[in-house]
Amino acid sequence: MKAYSTRGQAPAIPIAEAIAAGLAADGGLYLPEHWPQFKPADFDGAGTLAEIGLRLLQPFFEGGALETALPGICERTLAIDPPLVAFGNKSDFLLELFHGPTAAFKDYAAGFLSGCLSALPRGEKDLTILVATSGDTGAAVAAAFHNLPGFRVAILYPDGRVAPRQAHQLGSFGGNVCALRVDGNFDDCQRLAKTLLADTEFRRRVPLGSANSISLGRLLPQISYYAHAALGHWRNSGTKLNFVIPTGNLGNALACVLARRMGLPIGEIALASNANSVLPEFFAGADYAPRPGIATLANAMDVGAPSNFERLQALYPDPAELRQQLRAEAVSDAQIRAAIARSLAQRGQIICPHTACAAEVLDRLRARGESGDWAVVATAHPAKFPDVVEPLIGRPVPVPASLAAMLARPSHADPLPDAVEALKVALLSNAKPQKPALSAGDG
Structure with a gap:
C-alpha cells in the first residue's frame, strides 16, 4: 500500500518509505491511501495484542519492504497486553497503557517504529x-x-x-x-x-x-490497542466500547478514530483536553484557532497546535462531518486535582494528571445521563508525577521497577x-x- 501527503504536493510513496521519511517532502503528514475494513469475526483465534495487531496491520504492509519483518516486529513490540480493568462500577473501565519500559503509552508505538526502521536499509x-x-x-x-x-x-x-x-x-x-x-x-x-x-x-x-506522532510508524501501531480492548469487550458483552481519551497532539485519539473507521466495535469517542482548549472550542463549533500552549498539571498535553489535526482534516474535510466523529471538553488544573482525589476515594484507583482529565470528562458524561460502557484511557503511570499526585492522595505512589531503574541513573x-x-x-x-x-x- 502507498501513503499520500495531507497537503497533496508530494508523490504517494510505499508505506515503508513513508515511515522512513517521517514528514512528507511538502511538509504534510502521511496517511495510507485506503483503510482496510474488518469485522470482529476477522479476528477469531487472535487474542493477544500482538496477534490482533498483526492481522490489523498486515494489509498496510502487504507486498512492501516490511512485509516479512512485520510478524517479528509485532511479536516484540506489542508483547504487553494492556489491561482493561474496572473503574468504579460495571460500566466504567480503565485501559492501562502504561506497563511498558518508560511507564507511558508511547512505549508501544516507539518500539514498533524502531523495529520498522531497524528492518529497513x-x-x-x-x-x-x-x-x-x-x-x-x-x-x-x-x-x-x-x-x-x-x-x-x-x-x-x-x-x-x-x-x-x-x-x-x-x-x-x-x-x-x-x-x-x-x-x-x-x-x-x-x-x-x-x-x-x-x-x-x-x-x-x-x-x-x-x-x-507525525510519523506514520507511530500512528499505525496505536490502532492495535484500541482494537484489542474493543474486541475483548465485544467478546465478553456483545456491546461496543466507548472511549474517553486524554489528548494533546491528537495522535493517540486519532488512532482510536481510525480503529472505528476500520470497523472495530467502538462507539463514541470523547476527547479530554487540559486548559489548552483549542480542540474543545473547535468541536463546540468555533473555527480551528491554534495558539501557543500554556503550562498545566497535565504537561504532556500542553499543546496549542496539535499536529494530527491536519490528518483529521484530510480524513474529514467537511468540518460538520468531522465534528460528528468526536466530542471534546477542557479540564482545568483544579478539576485535575479533584479528579485525582476522587478517583482514589470513589474508585480505588490512583491515576496520573493526564488520565485525570479523562476521568473528569467521564464523570461529566455520567452526570448528564450518558449510558453505555466507557473506558478511560490511562496514558501514564501516576508514579511519574509524585509532586502532583501524592499530596492529593496522602500517600506515596509505588514506582514500577523499570522507572525506578531509570531514576537511579x-x-x-x-x-x-x-x-x-x-x-x-x-x-x-x-x-x-x-x-x-x-x-x-x-x-
Missing part, C-alpha cells in the same frame, strides 16, 4: 531520530532506540515544562541519545523539529528521521535556545555518541 551514516516531547514521547523513543546500531536520538523538550521525573528520564540514557532542553514551550520544540525535517540540504549532511541535558541554527549546530556537534554527565538530574 539505511545509508552509511547514522540516522538521527529527532523527537520533540512534551513529557513522555522522548523517553519512550530513547528507550526504543538506545544503543541500537546505526541510530542516534536527539530529544527536544521544553525546559522547566515537564515533570521532574520525566526530565530525569529524558537525560538518563546517554550513549547514542542526547537530550536538549529548549528555551520555549512544546510547540516551539515541535516547530524546530518540523523545520529541520523539511530541510533537505541539512538532511544530506545529517540524515534525519522522525519519531513524533545519572541524568544530563544540554540547554538549547529556540533557534533552528542552534539546533543544527547541536546535531552536527553530536556526531559521536555521548555519555551522560555525572549529575543528579535535571529536576
Whole structure:
C-alpha cells in the first residue's frame, strides 16, 4: 500500500518509505491511501495484542519492504497486553497503557517504529531520530532506540515544562541519545523539529528521521490497542466500547478514530483536553484557532497546535462531518486535582494528571445521563508525577521497577535556545555518541 501527503504536493510513496521519511517532502503528514475494513469475526483465534495487531496491520504492509519483518516486529513490540480493568462500577473501565519500559503509552508505538526502521536499509551514516516531547514521547523513543546500531536520538523538550521525573528520564540514557532542553514551550520544540525535517540540504549532511506522532510508524501501531480492548469487550458483552481519551497532539485519539473507521466495535469517542482548549472550542463549533500552549498539571498535553489535526482534516474535510466523529471538553488544573482525589476515594484507583482529565470528562458524561460502557484511557503511570499526585492522595505512589531503574541513573541535558541554527549546530556537534554527565538530574 502507498501513503499520500495531507497537503497533496508530494508523490504517494510505499508505506515503508513513508515511515522512513517521517514528514512528507511538502511538509504534510502521511496517511495510507485506503483503510482496510474488518469485522470482529476477522479476528477469531487472535487474542493477544500482538496477534490482533498483526492481522490489523498486515494489509498496510502487504507486498512492501516490511512485509516479512512485520510478524517479528509485532511479536516484540506489542508483547504487553494492556489491561482493561474496572473503574468504579460495571460500566466504567480503565485501559492501562502504561506497563511498558518508560511507564507511558508511547512505549508501544516507539518500539514498533524502531523495529520498522531497524528492518529497513539505511545509508552509511547514522540516522538521527529527532523527537520533540512534551513529557513522555522522548523517553519512550530513547528507550526504543538506545544503543541500537546505526541510530542516534536527539530529544527536544521544553525546559522547566515537564515533570521532574520525566526530565530525569529524558537525560538518563546517554550513549547514542542526547537530550536538549529548549528555551520555549512544546510547540516551539515541535516547530524546530518540523523545520529541520523539511530541510533537505541539512538532511544530506545529517540524515534525519522522525519519531513524533507525525510519523506514520507511530500512528499505525496505536490502532492495535484500541482494537484489542474493543474486541475483548465485544467478546465478553456483545456491546461496543466507548472511549474517553486524554489528548494533546491528537495522535493517540486519532488512532482510536481510525480503529472505528476500520470497523472495530467502538462507539463514541470523547476527547479530554487540559486548559489548552483549542480542540474543545473547535468541536463546540468555533473555527480551528491554534495558539501557543500554556503550562498545566497535565504537561504532556500542553499543546496549542496539535499536529494530527491536519490528518483529521484530510480524513474529514467537511468540518460538520468531522465534528460528528468526536466530542471534546477542557479540564482545568483544579478539576485535575479533584479528579485525582476522587478517583482514589470513589474508585480505588490512583491515576496520573493526564488520565485525570479523562476521568473528569467521564464523570461529566455520567452526570448528564450518558449510558453505555466507557473506558478511560490511562496514558501514564501516576508514579511519574509524585509532586502532583501524592499530596492529593496522602500517600506515596509505588514506582514500577523499570522507572525506578531509570531514576537511579545519572541524568544530563544540554540547554538549547529556540533557534533552528542552534539546533543544527547541536546535531552536527553530536556526531559521536555521548555519555551522560555525572549529575543528579535535571529536576
